[in-house]
Amino acid sequence: MPLWYDDAELLRHRRAAAARGWERWVLAVLIFLGVQSVFSFALWWFRAHHVNSLTLFVLLSFATWYGVFRILVGWYNLFHVDQPEPIAAPPGLSVAIFTTSSPGEPYEMFVRTLAAAREIRYPHTTYLLDDTRDPRFRALAEEMGAVHLELVGIPGAKAGKINAALERTSEDFILVLDPDHIPFPEFLDRVLGYFDDAEVGFVQVAQAYGNAAESFVARAAAEQTYAFYGPILQGMHGTGTTVAIGANCTFRREALASIGGHGIGLAEDLVTSIRLHAAGWKSVYVPEVVSRGLVPSDLDSYLKQQLKWSRGVYEVLFREYPRAFRSLTGFQRISYLMIGTYYLVGLTALIFFAVPVIYLWTGRQPAAFLLTEYIERALPVGFFGVAVYFFAQRWLCDPDRERGVHWRGMLMKMGAWNVYLHGLVLAILRIAVPYIPTAKERRRGRFARLARVPLVMLALSVLTIAWTVYLQLYVVPESEVLITTEVTLGMVTFALVNALLMSGRLYAAWVDRTRGGEA
Amino acid sequence: VTARQRYKSLFYALGWLIAAGIVFQIALGSGMGRFFAVVDERFSRIAQFFSSKQSTAIRTARQTSRSEYLAPLHTTLSSVTALRKPERMLFGIYDGGFPNTFAGMEQLEGALRYKFPIISFYSAWGDKPTQQFPIRMVETIHSMGSVPLITWEPWVVDFDERLRTNLKPVAEREYASLAAIAKGEYDFFLVPWAKAAAAFRKPILLRFAHEMNDPYRYPWGPQNGNRPEDFVAAWKHVHLIFQKMDARNVLWVWSPHISMPWFEYYYPGPEYVDWISTGVLNYGDIASWSRWWSFHQILEKAYPTLLRMEKPIMISEFGTLASGGDMTEWYRQAFYHVTHTYSRGVKAVVFFNQPNDITISPTYPLNWSVTQNNRAIEVVAQEIGRLSAL
Numbered sequence: 001m002p003l004w005y006d007d008a009e010l011l012r013h014r015r016a017a018a019a020r021g022w023e024r025w026v027l028a029v030l031i032f033l034g035v036q037s038v039f040s041f042a043l044w045w046f047r048a049h050h051v052n053s054l055t056l057f058v059l060l061s062f063a064t065w066y067g068v069f070r071i072l073v074g075w076y077n078l079f080h081v082d083q084p085e086p087i088a089a090p091p092g093l094s095v096a097i098f099t100t101s102s103p104g105e106p107y108e109m110f111v112r113t114l115a116a117a118r119e120i121r122y123p124h125t126t127y128l129l130d131d132t133r134d135p136r137f138r139a140l141a142e143e144m145g146a147v148h149l150e151l152v153g154i155p156g157a158k159a160g161k162i163n164a165a166l167e168r169t170s171e172d173f174i175l176v177l178d179p180d181h182i183p184f185p186e187f188l189d190r191v192l193g194y195f196d197d198a199e200v201g202f203v204q205v206a207q208a209y210g211n212a213a214e215s216f217v218a219r220a221a222a223e224q225t226y227a228f229y230g231p232i233l234q235g236m237h238g239t240g241t242t243v244a245i246g247a248n249c250t251f252r253r254e255a256l257a258s259i260g261g262h263g264i265g266l267a268e269d270l271v272t273s274i275r276l277h278a279a280g281w282k283s284v285y286v287p288e289v290v291s292r293g294l295v296p297s298d299l300d301s302y303l304k305q306q307l308k309w310s311r312g313v314y315e316v317l318f319r320e321y322p323r324a325f326r327s328l329t330g331f332q333r334i335s336y337l338m339i340g341t342y343y344l345v346g347l348t349a350l351i352f353f354a355v356p357v358i359y360l361w362t363g364r365q366p367a368a369f370l371l372t373e374y375i376e377r378a379l380p381v382g383f384f385g386v387a388v389y390f391f392a393q394r395w396l397c398d399p400d401r402e403r404g405v406h407w408r409g410m411l412m413k414m415g416a417w418n419v420y421l422h423g424l425v426l427a428i429l430r431i432a433v434p435y436i437p438t439a440k441e442r443r444r445g446r447f448a449r450l451a452r453v454p455l456v457m458l459a460l461s462v463l464t465i466a467w468t469v470y471l472q473l474y475v476v477p478e479s480e481v482l483i484t485t486e487v488t489l490g491m492v493t494f495a496l497v498n499a500l501l502m503s504g505r506l507y508a509a510w511v512d513r514t515r516g517g518e519a
Numbered sequence: 520v521t522a523r524q525r526y527k528s529l530f531y532a533l534g535w536l537i538a539a540g541i542v543f544q545i546a547l548g549s550g551m552g553r554f555f556a557v558v559d560e561r562f563s564r565i566a567q568f569f570s571s572k573q574s575t576a577i578r579t580a581r582q583t584s585r586s587e588y589l590a591p592l593h594t595t596l597s598s599v600t601a602l603r604k605p606e607r608m609l610f611g612i613y614d615g616g617f618p619n620t621f622a623g624m625e626q627l628e629g630a631l632r633y634k635f636p637i638i639s640f641y642s643a644w645g646d647k648p649t650q651q652f653p654i655r656m657v658e659t660i661h662s663m664g665s666v667p668l669i670t671w672e673p674w675v676v677d678f679d680e681r682l683r684t685n686l687k688p689v690a691e692r693e694y695a696s697l698a699a700i701a702k703g704e705y706d707f708f709l710v711p712w713a714k715a716a717a718a719f720r721k722p723i724l725l726r727f728a729h730e731m732n733d734p735y736r737y738p739w740g741p742q743n744g745n746r747p748e749d750f751v752a753a754w755k756h757v758h759l760i761f762q763k764m765d766a767r768n769v770l771w772v773w774s775p776h777i778s779m780p781w782f783e784y785y786y787p788g789p790e791y792v793d794w795i796s797t798g799v800l801n802y803g804d805i806a807s808w809s810r811w812w813s814f815h816q817i818l819e820k821a822y823p824t825l826l827r828m829e830k831p832i833m834i835s836e837f838g839t840l841a842s843g844g845d846m847t848e849w850y851r852q853a854f855y856h857v858t859h860t861y862s863r864g865v866k867a868v869v870f871f872n873q874p875n876d877i878t879i880s881p882t883y884p885l886n887w888s889v890t891q892n893n894r895a896i897e898v899v900a901q902e903i904g905r906l907s908a909l
Contacts, residue, residue: 032536032539032540032543033543035540036540036543036544036547037547039540039544040544040547040548049647369648370648371562372558372559372562372563372648373648375558375562376551376554376555376558376559380547380551472573472576472577473576473577473580473581474580474581477621477622477625478574478577478581478584478585478663479585479621479624479625479659479663480620480621480622480625481573481577482570482573482574482658482659482662482663483618483619483620483621483655483656483659485566485569485570485573485655485659486562486566486655489565489566489569
């Protein structure tokens with residue numbers, strides 16, 4: 001318990017351990033064995049006599065090999081795990097901190113954030129980019145020694161305000177601080193030194209969250225970020241593909257100016273960083289916890305955030321990526337492609353869900369191999385995937401808190417599959433994410449809405465299994481039942497597992513049913 | 520200079536990686552083989568467990584089952600000794616849908632209002648999982664109350680060249696393959712197969728290397744330098760392995776092609792054979808080499824030779840095409856001869872229910888199924904009813 005509730009511990013500066021020589025060797029061996037397992041899995045999978053129903057086989061192959069390919073690229077990235085040597089911040093730089101406030105955001109949050117920003121040791125000016133029209137915010141900014149910028153009615157949401165503020169200010173370096181993050185006093189000291197290199201356009205630090213213990217959803221959302229801000233971004237640093245993540249990124253004004261200001265869009269951070277990389281700017285990732293923020297703690301906010309992200313990321317994939325492609329380095333091309341296709345998991349999840357249901361209702365089977373063969377061949381790949389995942393946890397930013405299986409994160413990722421799919425559809429049809437009012441809703445309605453997808457899937461699974469049992473008992477010829485035992489068993493198991501994968505989201509919706517009135 | 524050095528070291532590193540990869544793949548292939556075998560065995564036991572539960576559940580739910588229908592034959596079908604000298608005529612079926620589906624068999628059985636005590640299917644040698652001992656199939660057949668007849672085809676080319684480095688290259692393997700089998704070159708495959716067969720414990724009719732005397736058919740025929748003595752030696756070797764593995768539940772079905780002369784030289788001897796079988800298929804007028812032969816015309820010449828071997832005779836592939844004559848009449852006459860002319864020898868008839876036979880020509884599939892003709896079905900149903908009621 002004290003792990004998550006001790007404020008002094010949470011608000012302490014931390015740095016991820018650097019990879020040591022022997023660790024790289026172990027990693028190299030694990031990855032080598034993993035790649036070999038993938039190779040042997042591929043040689044086995046792609047055989048003509050494995051095709052049963054061609055359409056389904058193609059779909060299943062896509063879903064499977066999309067996942068395996070991501071694992072491979074992940075290993076490749078991880079192999080480059082690296083972190084920059086700390087460089088002391090040279091005195092005399094002019095630094096601005098931008099933090100934005102919008103109508104509806106809680107006042108208390110700004111009290112904490114602005115107070116913490118004031119305590120940052122390196123000399124700086126804090127700007128509150130405000131469109132709340134709330135006089136309390138102006139007063140607060142003045143009280144906390146921050147400059148209040150009244151920026152009402154500017155299109156482009158947060159990024160629009162940042163661009164407007166850029167015009168009114170002149171500092172050479174700008175830290176974009178999310179208002180739900182509490183920065184530590186050493187923040188700027190840990191970051192500014194890297195701008196010694198004139199080619200560095202932005203420096204990103206880790207994002208760590210303080211409210212993971214608040215709820216199941218918060219824990220899950222935090223779990224989804226651990227590996228990213230630990231080993232993954234350090235690998236990206238090694239390959240020169242560090243991306244800017246909306247919050248806690250420090251930019252060089254000159255760099256932002258060279259691309260016509262901060263990018264605008266649902267994934268404005270990603271838009272900005274792909275443009276900066278295309279313009280030739282370098283990026284640095286500092287694997288240090290120098291602030292603590294908040295993750296969504298209720299299901300509704302979490303799902304809205306996920307929809308926004310998936311829609312925004314696809315936008316980058318479809319619009320920015322083709323434009324930037326020629327100017328990116330090889331590593332960056334791969335990296336942005338991987339980020340851009342991350343939310344395809346919504347599509348592959350649908351395929352995995354559909355396979356057993358289609359088989360049990362129609363008898364159409366994608367592949368002609370036995371379940372046992374599949375398990376045997378996929379097992380080494382899974383084994384090394386898990387082994388590398390756990391081995392890389394030594395490079396987490398806050399290993400004591402962050403180590404683990406992260407099953408909540410995985411369950412919530414699977415539970416949000418339809419949101420990711422929705423994001424893909426919206427991006428293809430070029431529909432902007434509909435504005436969903438955040439006003440309080442009635443609790444009962446809320447559960448029905450949030451739990452609809454997992455409940456439908458649960459019902460479908462139960463119905464499918466019941467129908468299968470009925471058919472097997474009364475309709476299908478005895479011989480047919482007996483010769484298909486293995487397939488039936490396998491498919492029923494898959495259907496059950498798929499239903500179980502929905503349990504995280506269902507649980508979260510159920511908990512929110514009674515917590516719904518708060519916040 | 521540095522760029523060149525870098526490329527050089529990259530080149531070496533790549534070379535080492537590839538070498539290590541090959542070593543690992545080989546190790547994975549052979550080392551995992553044992554692990555796979557264990558996993559397969561476990562899973563097959565789980566599947567068997569569920570299968571028997573399904574069987575019980577169906578019996579309870581439907582108040583009837585195939586094995587109950589066949590219960591009167593149970594004593595014959597469950598005993599190796601009884602199967603060597605069957606008291607009654609046994610009927611069997613091979614269906615084109617095996618081993619993927621039993622729907623075709625169910626359809627024919629429904630049309631005939633009868634359940635076949637023998638279920639026949641084909642299993643090839645090779646490295647693929649589907650070419651190992653067909654445990655699922657034999658277990659299913661057993662729980663349906665029938666006895667399996669496995670036609671076991673030594674397709675020696677189906678062993679993977681990369682895995683089986685001690686074998687000859689695929690291209691050279693077919694020549695004198697029976698002699699190679701006799702020498703023990705394929706024991707790596709035979710031993711686990713025989714072990715699995717022994718573990719099954721219930722009777723299996725095994726028809727190994729059928730039509731070995733036909734030079735126009737299978738690679739184990741005389742056209743590939745396989746002499747009769749090679750066949751006999753291979754048969755005895757395979758038989759010996761099964762004895763060593765204690766597979767006493769296996770009944771040996773020797774199956775020459777009777778239209779070819781001197782098939783008797785391929786006979787391994789009475790102590791190695793339990794049944795004699797042959798196909799009686801009438802190809803009608805579909806090809807230049809065929810014409811409409813009756814059952815009697817096909818069998819009569821070879822019958823005395825077969826009879827002298829004093830083993831029960833099985834018509835292991837029984838059927839006629841429709842083209843060139845009257846199917847119904849063919850079956851009527853066939854049954855007449857089975858019950859009169861050949862009643863001393865013929866103890867089993869296995870229907871070749873293959874509506875889609877592409878062994879002669881892939882573009883012109885042959886339909887051997889009785890179900891294509893309603894009158895033929897009626898005749899067969901009556902005859903089977905009469906014979907099985909005896």
